[in-house]
Amino acid sequence: MKGSPSAWAFAPGLLLIGLGVGVMLTPSVNVVQSAFPEEQQGEISGLSRCISNLGSSLGTAVAGTILVSGLTNRAYAASMIVLAIIGLVGLGAALFLPTQRAPHVLAV
Numbered sequence: 001m002k003g004s005p006s007a008w009a010f011a012p013g014l015l016l017i018g019l020g021v022g023v024m025l026t027p028s029v030n031v032v033q034s035a036f037p038e039e040q041q042g043e044i045s046g047l048s049r050c051i052s053n054l055g056s057s058l059g060t061a062v063a064g065t066i067l068v069s070g071l072t073n074r075a076y077a078a079s080m081i082v083l084a085i086i087g088l089v090g091l092g093a094a095l096f097l098p099t100q101r102a103p104h105v106l107a108v
Helices: 007-034 040-069 073-094
Strands: none
Touching: 007 040, 040 073
């Protein structure tokens, strides 16, 4: 098919995205979890993993849609718009995170 890029054309971009996510994932989880007191760490950890898995599922669904659609420009553009909207919603949600660490209570 002339004019249709192969799946390998997306490899450099996917590599950069993977490296970026890998570099920022652990620090972002640490920032979120350190904003809550010790007593809530179990709940926060579970919620963090749940949201992470939801994001992974959505990303896999979008990538699968792109590959199944034959890598057409319209499907690619639509999926990138959806990803951008989801990213902006996530950024908006991140703005509501507590900015100061909660005081820790020491048990005696």
